[in-house]
Every structure is written in structure tokens, then in C-alpha cells.
Amino acid sequence: MSEKGRIVAAALAPHPPHLVYAENPPQNEPSAECGWEQLRWGYEKLRRDLADIEFDTIVVLSPHWQTYVGTHFLGVPHFKSLSVDPVFPNLFRFHYEMDVDVDLARMMHDEAADNGLVVKMMENPDFRVDYGTIVSCHLSNPSWDKPIVGISSNRSTSYYSVEVMQEQARELGRITREAIEKSGKRVLLLASNSLSHRHFTTEASVPEDMSHEHIYNHHQYLWDMRVIEMLRSGKTQEVVDIMPEFIEQAVSESDAGSFTWLLSALDYPRFEPEFYAYGTVIGTGNAIFGWYPDSEEGGSPQ
Ligand code: 2X7
Ligand code: FE2
DSSP: OOSOOEEEEEEEOOOOHHHHHHHOOTTBSSOOSOOOHHHHHHHHHHHHHHTTSOOSEEEEEEEEEEESSSEEEEOOSEEEEEEEOSSOTTTOEEEEEEEBOHHHHHHHHHHHHHTTOOEEEEOOTTOOOOHHHHHHHHHHOTTOOSOEEEEEEEOHHHHTOHHHHHHHHHHHHHHHHHHHHHHTOEEEEEEOOOSSOOOOSSOOSSTTOGGGOOOSOHHHHHHHHHHHHHHHTTOHHHHHHHHHHHHHHHOOGGGGSHHHHHHHHTTOOOSOOEEEEEEEETTEEEEEEEEOTTSTTSSOOO
16 A cells, blocks of 8 residues: 555544443343433444544554553454453443454554564454453444454553553554554544543442433542543643543543543644533443544534
8 A cells, every 4th residue: 555544533432331232232142221322322423424434444442451561452363252341241241253454453563662662462362352442343333344453551550650651652642643654544543431430339220220320420520521621622732731630530541541542643633523422321421522634624524
């Protein structure tokens, strides 16, 4: 491929397994009556916009593939197995099958290694793909007709410090963008994380009973609204600047590095993104956003 590749779309695409449960796709064993509609309808709108865009590969960084020695990349061309959520086996028993863009994964791996990051290709054919990767990919592209590049979360926030995480995620974002450009491919990027992440420790007897669903506390809500307002007004560099405080005070799942990675890969866009939805799942705050660098204003391609 000779043409320069690029990120044609990027999304903040949170992965509560409840959203898949409530959609009742054929791959998931449990069935639900309803639930978390605001977020599910937000994903519907994201999918509608993505349908207008041609892309070759989905690149996703998931907080639930946790690696402590460096960043790992899925390196097996095809996976097929059953994913069971360790905390919610009653909601998520999902039979997945996916293709991996190993060529692009290897390009990112090699580029990262050349730039001094600790990286590894994950080449175990029996590896079970984490539910964060599966849920974000399923909700963004339920036909599973595109290969993915799966990137692990190198847990540097907990193992070292939030500052180390930020530095590495920024660098990984830059490297991701450069590898995509060299590959000639058109890519959709997904940051698979919730915003505020303190959650309930008990579940309602009917999980989809929405009379039990609400934000965990007002303090978390204020943080989520602050971050959403900043994103909506294109203050992405500023969001990255306050990320350490956000992670500490709202226990944000962006401690995984996924959110900083995405904004860095997009080179901190100043344009207004498409804001699809905000909603809570067992008390956590979840926002769905889309960035479309090729469209005139960066928002929805329509
Ligand atoms: O992994 C998750 C999450 N991030 C948010 C909400 C509910 C369950 O699982
Ligand atoms: Fe999660």
C-alpha cells in the first residue's frame, strides 16, 4: 500500500458488559428484557455514523487486558472462544470469534520497540480475549466484519505512578498514529473505558431494573460533567493535563491509559467531537464520543 494511512474515526467506547446483555445478541447466553437504553441508543448512533466511513481495521486498547511487563499486542490471526465476565457471569457469557490484523499489530509493536517502549506480541493461540476488548468492538461493530488490533493496558498507574502511565500512553499514542500512517490503512480507534468508575458492590435482583440505576455520587457526576464539557469544546490537551486528578478523585478507568492514548493518537484534536451519550452502569459514569478527523468539523460525518 503506497497511500499514507490514517485514523479516519476514533471513539470513546466504554465496555460495561451490561450493554451487550441488554441488547440480546445471539452470541450472548443470558437474556434481558431491557436496560441502559441511553447508552445503547448512543452506540446505535455511533454505528450509524461509522457505517458512512470506510475503514480497514479497528484498534482498541482495553483496561481489562492487564499486562505488568510492557504493552502487549494480540498476535494470532483468529480467535474463537467463550468469554465469561468474572464479576458478572450472570450477564455475560459471550461466544466470540474475531480476526486480528497481525501485520498492523506487528508494525505498532516494532515501532514501539524502536522507540524504547517495552512491548511483546501475544502469540498464544489459546489466549482468552478480555471482555473489555470484546464489548467495545461488539457495540461499535456488531457484524465483526473487520479485523482488530488489540492492545493491552500496561498497568503503570498502579505499578509505578499516574505520571509514568501518562508518559507511556502519550508515547504509545504517537507511535500508534505513526505506525498507522506507514501501514497505508484506514483505522477506527477505540478507547475502551468508563469515565468515573466507583461502582455498587451489590446487584439488583433483576439487573436491568433501571429503578436501581444512578450515579454513585454527586462528586463523581461533577467530574464526569467537567470532562465531558472539556471534550465537547475541544479542550483535549487540557483533559490529558487533568487526567491524574480525575483518576485519583473519580477513580476513573482512564487509569488504564486508554483515554490518554486515544487523545495522543489523534494529536489532541481541537475540533468539536460528536457526543452520543452519557449514562451510568452500576453507578459508573460512561460517555460515548466520536472524532472524525476527515469530516469538515470533526463531528458526525453526516
Ligand atoms: O468493566 C466494567 C466497567 N468498566 C463498568 C461498569 C460495569 C461493569 O464492568
Ligand atoms: Fe471496566
